[in-house]
Amino acid sequence: MSDLKRTPLHDLHVELGAKMVPFAGYDMPVQYPLGVKKEHEHTREACGLFDVSHMGQVLLHGPRPAESLETLVPADIVGLAEGMQRYALFTAQDGGILDDLMVVNAGDHLYLVVNAACKDQDVALLQTGMDSEHRVEVLHRGLLALQGPEATNVMRRLCPPACDMVFMQHGRFTIDDIPVWISRSGYTGEDGFEISVLAEQSETLARRLLAESEVEAIGLGARDSLRLEAGLCLYGHDIDIHTTPVEAGLIWAIAKPRRRGGERPGGFPGADLILHQVDAKDHRRKRVGLLGEGRAPVREGAELYDAEERHIGRVTSGGFGPSVGKPVAMGYVAVEQAEPGTTVYAEVRGKRLPMTVSRMPFVEPGYYRG
Numbered sequence: 001m002s003d004l005k006r007t008p009l010h011d012l013h014v015e016l017g018a019k020m021v022p023f024a025g026y027d028m029p030v031q032y033p034l035g036v037k038k039e040h041e042h043t044r045e046a047c048g049l050f051d052v053s054h055m056g057q058v059l060l061h062g063p064r065p066a067e068s069l070e071t072l073v074p075a076d077i078v079g080l081a082e083g084m085q086r087y088a089l090f091t092a093q094d095g096g097i098l099d100d101l102m103v104v105n106a107g108d109h110l111y112l113v114v115n116a117a118c119k120d121q122d123v124a125l126l127q128t129g130m131d132s133e134h135r136v137e138v139l140h141r142g143l144l145a146l147q148g149p150e151a152t153n154v155m156r157r158l159c160p161p162a163c164d165m166v167f168m169q170h171g172r173f174t175i176d177d178i179p180v181w182i183s184r185s186g187y188t189g190e191d192g193f194e195i196s197v198l199a200e201q202s203e204t205l206a207r208r209l210l211a212e213s214e215v216e217a218i219g220l221g222a223r224d225s226l227r228l229e230a231g232l233c234l235y236g237h238d239i240d241i242h243t244t245p246v247e248a249g250l251i252w253a254i255a256k257p258r259r260r261g262g263e264r265p266g267g268f269p270g271a272d273l274i275l276h277q278v279d280a281k282d283h284r285r286k287r288v289g290l291l292g293e294g295r296a297p298v299r300e301g302a303e304l305y306d307a308e309e310r311h312i313g314r315v316t317s318g319g320f321g322p323s324v325g326k327p328v329a330m331g332y333v334a335v336e337q338a339e340p341g342t343t344v345y346a347e348v349r350g351k352r353l354p355m356t357v358s359r360m361p362f363v364e365p366g367y368y369r370g
Contacts, residue, residue, distance in 0.1 A: 002027065007053035008142045008202035016217050024116035026054040029219040036221035040322045043188055043226055047148035048218035049209050056119025057141050057196060058126065060110040062134030069103065069110060072129045074245070074268045076255035080105045085168045085183050089245055089253055090125060095270035096241040097248065098125065100233065104170045104183065115235045142202030147192035149366055150214040155193055158208070162193060167367040178205055187223070189230025190366040228328055229321045231289060231360025237300060238287060238316045238330055246277035247332070249287045254278060285313060286338040289360035292327030292353060295320060302346040304333055312337050315346060324362050329355065
């Protein structure tokens with residue numbers, strides 16, 4: 001008997017004909033009868049609905065939750081305006097990344113969304129790392145992502161006020177009398193909305209969204225190819241405990257007030273090493289985008305070499321990019337080979353396939369900024 005957890009939408013996935021696979025301890029849909037490629041293309045052209053209820057949703061209560069959370073992340077949480085969301089990183093004492101997350105200033109508390117595979121350790125970190133005046137509340141809610149250029153048209157019919165929000169803004173609304181928390185964000189590179197809803201109302205809401213002509217159910221397979229084309233990291237693959245934010249190209253996630261000379265410099269785990277890398281730029285490897293030739297995908301784990309056949313790194317995510325029309329990947333290379341336009345070689349089944357170091361994202365973002 002399977003010990004995999006199920007999201008509130010599990011029965012709906014099965015009804016829709018999804019192929020279910022284990023992911024982060026959950027039984028999740030990797031694809032529907034439409035197929036991964038068509039699901040990817042439909043999201044880019046119209047609108048896809050993703051079940052991301054396996055993610056962890058957490059509230060932080062207390063007199064100064066922003067100040068307290070800043071002892072664990074290098075982001076500017078104190079300066080985050082009410083109703084806005086920000087990307088953040090949990091860092092380790094040696095500078096590695098424990099997880100990446102989203103933080104919302106919800107007024108008298110913070111609302112966090114963390115990765116499914118890390119949520120137990122993240123909750124433990126919050127409970128032990130924040131001072132005793134603050135309380136961590138773990139939520140058991142559904143989380144749906146409505147993504148694509150037609151997402152606004154769908155939302156305009158169901159919840160018009162949500163369409164007034166811009167990228168990374170958050171609000172509380174209702175859809176057909178169902179209370180929802182909506183942020184204008186997502187992980188596909190497209191405009192869209194992430195919708196948190198009570199677990200027992202998740203299926204009703206999902207069916208309501210799927211009833212709209214533009215919307216198709218989309219699985220984990222297309223979610224992965226979409227986020228890869230958007231140049232977005234997947235924790236445990238492109239970033240992990242052995243990777244610093246600077247190596248990962250996430251220097252923008254280290255807020256200026258938290259850097260040396262800022263209003264609140266340091267004060268987060270690994271600050272000395274991370275801020276040294278920010279200032280000295282002496283890290284030895286860097287995350288880069290990679291564009292292949294032909295159609296053969298270069299997958300995670302492929303070793304990378306330079307023209308002199310010296311080993312210079314490895315691929316951390318890769319596949320064929322349906323919207324790009326060629327193989328796309330990201331990985332780490334020695335900083336000497338990180339300049340866009342540099343040719344490197346990926347070893348695939350005994351052959352060395354040329355790839356070109358490329359800027360990311362591979363597709364033009366569709367985020368709505370007003």
